[in-house]
Amino acid sequence: MASCTSANEQVASTSAHAEWAYDAVVYEMNVRQQSAEGSFAAAEARLPFLKELGVDIVWLMPIHPIGELGRKGTLGSYYAIRNYYEVNPEFGTMEDFESFLTKAHELDMRVILDYVANHTSPDAAWVTEKPAEWYVRDSTGKPIVQYDWTDISKLNYECEEVHAAMYDVLKFWIEKGVDGFRCDVAGEVPDAYWTKAWAELKKLNPDIYLLAEGEGVNFHTDGFDATYGWKLLHIMNDIAKGDKTTADLKAWIAEFTSEYPREAFRLLFTSNHDENSWSGTEFERYGEGAEAFAAMTYVLPQAQPLIYTGQEVGYDHRFAFFEKDPIPGWEPNRWTDFYKKLNAMRHSNVALASGERGGELVYVEGAPESVLAFSREVEQNKVVSLFNFSEEAASVVVTAAIAGEYTNAISGEKVTLVADEQIDLAAWGYMILTK
Numbered sequence: 001m002a003s004c005t006s007a008n009e010q011v012a013s014t015s016a017h018a019e020w021a022y023d024a025v026v027y028e029m030n031v032r033q034q035s036a037e038g039s040f041a042a043a044e045a046r047l048p049f050l051k052e053l054g055v056d057i058v059w060l061m062p063i064h065p066i067g068e069l070g071r072k073g074t075l076g077s078y079y080a081i082r083n084y085y086e087v088n089p090e091f092g093t094m095e096d097f098e099s100f101l102t103k104a105h106e107l108d109m110r111v112i113l114d115y116v117a118n119h120t121s122p123d124a125a126w127v128t129e130k131p132a133e134w135y136v137r138d139s140t141g142k143p144i145v146q147y148d149w150t151d152i153s154k155l156n157y158e159c160e161e162v163h164a165a166m167y168d169v170l171k172f173w174i175e176k177g178v179d180g181f182r183c184d185v186a187g188e189v190p191d192a193y194w195t196k197a198w199a200e201l202k203k204l205n206p207d208i209y210l211l212a213e214g215e216g217v218n219f220h221t222d223g224f225d226a227t228y229g230w231k232l233l234h235i236m237n238d239i240a241k242g243d244k245t246t247a248d249l250k251a252w253i254a255e256f257t258s259e260y261p262r263e264a265f266r267l268l269f270t271s272n273h274d275e276n277s278w279s280g281t282e283f284e285r286y287g288e289g290a291e292a293f294a295a296m297t298y299v300l301p302q303a304q305p306l307i308y309t310g311q312e313v314g315y316d317h318r319f320a321f322f323e324k325d326p327i328p329g330w331e332p333n334r335w336t337d338f339y340k341k342l343n344a345m346r347h348s349n350v351a352l353a354s355g356e357r358g359g360e361l362v363y364v365e366g367a368p369e370s371v372l373a374f375s376r377e378v379e380q381n382k383v384v385s386l387f388n389f390s391e392e393a394a395s396v397v398v399t400a401a402i403a404g405e406y407t408n409a410i411s412g413e414k415v416t417l418v419a420d421e422q423i424d425l426a427a428w429g430y431m432i433l434t435k
Contacts, residue, residue, distance in 0.1 A: 018207035024056035054343025067121020073322025110179035180209030198223030226265035268297035269306035388425035406433035
């Protein structure tokens, strides 16, 4: 077997965003659970609904065959991948996936794949067919297990051949027509790999969208478009429990707006596949604050909002991660209308654009401690956001800076803000005004 050469070459990153990404809304699709069939065909049938909802990017959780060795549960984890070049037969055929992709593109939606670069399943062919150096191994020669991930084997990025092989995976799917990748546990993979891979891949498609499951500023210099807003999620969880306050939220805003480049996109969310299955639904964690927290993820600076499977109908259930546990139905309800209005608001207000195109946050002076009150403005477009993260009602006095004629983004009502008059917010109440 051939041995591995050292992987230490670095190249400059390219991080320009695709034009369509600045006001895009991301939807995470759990193919297994989004229908009783749990297939690409059933997922394709849902695309017109998602288009009407206002979704721009459909992120598919891993679509590849799942390993059997060390498998968790009956069906296993999407993230224990046996073969990067095939699709999970549970979902259908490659032709079914290609049909899904074609339909999404016909609807002017983008599709990104979950790319698991850190590890494969223990029974992936590479484990036995490739040089031993392709995997990180313990003193006995066995591939190591990270955390409690007993169903995976960790790839070794000290090996240049691993870089090349994993880049070929990216190239294969880009040539299939996918529009980018969400990169699982991105911090477990060296920056040098990401930087070089993205620079090369953008030569094939300069408009790919790249999302890191990680929060480091370094990912933006590596060439990623967006990083996770994990800290915000945890602060929201703690505010709902009474362990943190709006002051902690403001401290986080100050931290990330000073540390991250203005052009960085931050993926903000109240749920995702990890949070839903392991920590609870947004309703369990936020209670009466669920709606206000979700709305806030749309209006913070540099935000790129995420909707997880089921949120668009207010599905209050923890999906089983390793078993079939489909959502029982998709009857539209008030949550569907809520997200449709938020998505329309994002698309029609440049002040809310991601990156440096959006307006900078300016706090409303004199707001009570429990209230997050701010405006964002670009040219003639202005958005005023007021959130009362408290179990007690609160009032905000209108300042001259925000006085004017607006439309309530959720109710559609016309609202006049008069300087020195008072705006009343119910417990966990909020108001987003646009003009």
